[in-house]
Amino acid sequence: MKVLICGGAGYIGSHIVREFTSLSGYEIVIVDNLSKGHVESIPKGVTFEEADICDKKSIEAVFEKHKPGAVMHFCASIEVGESVIDPLKYYENNVTGTIYLLQTMQKYKVKYFIFSSTAAIFGNPETTPIADDAKSVPINPYGDSKLTVEKILGWCENAFDIRYVCLRYFNACGAHESGEIGEDHNPETHLIPLILQVALGRRPQIKIYGNDYDTRDGTCIRDYIHVTDLAHAHIKALEYLVKENKSQKFNLGSGEGYSVKEVIEAARKVTGHPIPAVVEGRRPGDPAVLIAGSKRAEEILGWTRKYKNVEDIVASAWKYHQAYPHGYAPK
Ligand code: UFG
Numbered sequence: 001m002k003v004l005i006c007g008g009a010g011y012i013g014s015h016i017v018r019e020f021t022s023l024s025g026y027e028i029v030i031v032d033n034l035s036k037g038h039v040e041s042i043p044k045g046v047t048f049e050e051a052d053i054c055d056k057k058s059i060e061a062v063f064e065k066h067k068p069g070a071v072m073h074f075c076a077s078i079e080v081g082e083s084v085i086d087p088l089k090y091y092e093n094n095v096t097g098t099i100y101l102l103q104t105m106q107k108y109k110v111k112y113f114i115f116s117s118t119a120a121i122f123g124n125p126e127t128t129p130i131a132d133d134a135k136s137v138p139i140n141p142y143g144d145s146k147l148t149v150e151k152i153l154g155w156c157e158n159a160f161d162i163r164y165v166c167l168r169y170f171n172a173c174g175a176h177e178s179g180e181i182g183e184d185h186n187p188e189t190h191l192i193p194l195i196l197q198v199a200l201g202r203r204p205q206i207k208i209y210g211n212d213y214d215t216r217d218g219t220c221i222r223d224y225i226h227v228t229d230l231a232h233a234h235i236k237a238l239e240y241l242v243k244e245n246k247s248q249k250f251n252l253g254s255g256e257g258y259s260v261k262e263v264i265e266a267a268r269k270v271t272g273h274p275i276p277a278v279v280e281g282r283r284p285g286d287p288a289v290l291i292a293g294s295k296r297a298e299e300i301l302g303w304t305r306k307y308k309n310v311e312d313i314v315a316s317a318w319k320y321h322q323a324y325p326h327g328y329a330p331k
Contacts, residue, residue, distance in 0.1 A: 002027045002066060003238070004110075006053055006101065007074030009037025012116065012172055012227055014181050016072065017046060019231040029066045031059070032075070040328040041181045053097040056104070063108040070112035070238055071105060073098065076146075079189050080120060083142035084285040094145035099152065106160050112241045113153070113164040114234055119223070119253070119290045121147040121168060129223075129255045129293035140285035150249065163247050165237040170223035170253040170292045172230055174313040175320035182320025183227075184327035192224070192314060195264055196321040199273035206275060208260050210282035213289075219260035221289040223253040226307035226316065236301040248300065253292020258310045266310045270318050 003020065007013040008030030014037070020028045021043055030042060033052035042048050047066075051058040053075050076094045077083065083090040098115075105113065120143030121136040138144040153164045173192045175182030183193045197203045211218035233252050240248070258266070261277075268275050297303040307313050 001025065001069040001242070002029065004029050004031055004062070004066065004068040004071045005074070006031045006071060007037065007076070008032055009034060009039060009041055009048070010074055011183050011185070012169070012230060013037070013072075013074040014041035015176055015227045015231045016074075016234050017043065018176055018181065019228070019235055021046065023235065029062070029068065031062055036185065038184060038328040053101050054093065056100050059100060059104050060107070063104050063110070067108065068110055070114070070241070071101065071110055072114040072234060072238075073101060074116045076116065078142065080140050080142050080285045081189065081283050083140050083145070087141035090141045090145045095148050098149045102152070102156055102162070105162060109161070111162055112238065113162055114237050114241070115149060115153060115164055115166045117150055117166040117168045117249070118143060118146045119168055119170045119251070119292060121150065122290070124287045125290070128289055128291045129253060130251060130291065131293055132249060132251050132296040139287060142285070153247070157247050163241050163245055165241055165247065166249040167230070167233055167237060168249065168251045168292070169230060170225050170251070170290060172227050173224045174226040174228065174307060174316040176228060177316060179319035179323045182317060182324065184324065186327070191260060191263055192267070192317050193321070195267045195275060196271070196318055198275050199267065199271040199318070200321060200325050202325070204276065206264060206277045207280045208277055209280055209286060211279045212282075215259055215288055217259050217261050220286055221257035221259050221291065223257045223291045224263070224310055224313055225252055225254060226305065226313050229305040229307055233297060233301065233303045236303055240301055248296070250297040250301065251292040251294055252297055252303070253294050254305060254308070255291065255293055257289060257291040263310060263314070266314050270311055270314045
């Protein structure tokens with residue numbers, strides 16, 4: 001099967017590409033506009049098309065040329081804080097871009113779609129761990145843009161012949177075990193890479209956004225999931241779609257969470273660096289606790305996690321950061 005990986009040069013997409021290259025039976029085509037992705041992450045021999053999903057003509061040309069059997073969609077704006085400040089950017093990139101992709105799938109009769117959704121669709125959940133069928137009440141435009149796409153997918157399934165899987169990631173983190181690819185955003189806003197930049201001497205300290213949340217140490221708690229474990233879930237989701245021909249939504253979490261302070265402490269152990277920290281005010285749009293159950297993914301997909309503790313996750317990220325202390329290609 002030919003699989004189009006939209007956003008395949010980005011952080012999560014590039015790890016999925018690595019997993020596919022170790023499997024037989026799939027041909028991969030990466031589509032990326034390189035606004036956030038890194039051409040350096042693309043393995044030799046993998047087909048790459050530089051195209052923007054918001055540019056319908058160029059995306060149609062890719063479908064015309066490659067005739068994919070399935071689409072995985074990772075192109076999105078992903079920063080919670082930024083989405084509060086610039087909501088329209090989030091609806092344009094995340095909703096409009098996906099609509100163009102779905103219209104193109106409809107035109108070229110592509111049936112299978114795997115959508116990169118998020119824990120942010122749940123807002124401040126009523127109970128944790130968040131169940132797969134928990135109520136979705138996003139508290140920031142980012143989460144709402146992803147929930148909007150989940151709803152659109154339901155209607156599209158009804159109207160034309162697509163089957164989809166939505167994978168709601170909790171906090172994707174870590175890096176490929178080789179240390180050859182990892183997390184490199186510009187600007188960086190994610191906790192683990194920022195902490196590791198302190199250990200590398202690129203920042204004097206890590207800012208803790210709020211220590212007055214109703215949590216065990218006052219800092220936000222998140223469910224950190226290793227990107228390679230996420231990658232495995234995507235392959236299983238595609239196998240499921242093809243075999244069962246049914247749409248489904250899965251939470252991909254670990255059932256436990258770590259506070260900002262606990263993650264900093266884990267990084268101190270892994271790097272041996274003191275990592276100075278300073279408490280700042282809360283970041284708008286941040287829920288206090290996000291922890292998922294992944295019961296449905298375990299039961300239906302047979303998904304299991306290899307990385308079970310935060311120190312191992314941070315250690316894998318540290319390997320990449322040491323190899324690329326300024327990211328793939330400092331600009
Ligand atoms: N944080 C700090 N200091 C920093 C950066 C982050 O204290 O310098 C805190 C945040 O306030 C938050 C936690 O660390 O409490 C994690 O923040 P990240 O920015 O690393 O990640 P988010 O939880 O905001 O969001 C990430 C993805 C989203 C996804 C969400 C799902 O970026 O796309 O996980 O849980 F929706």
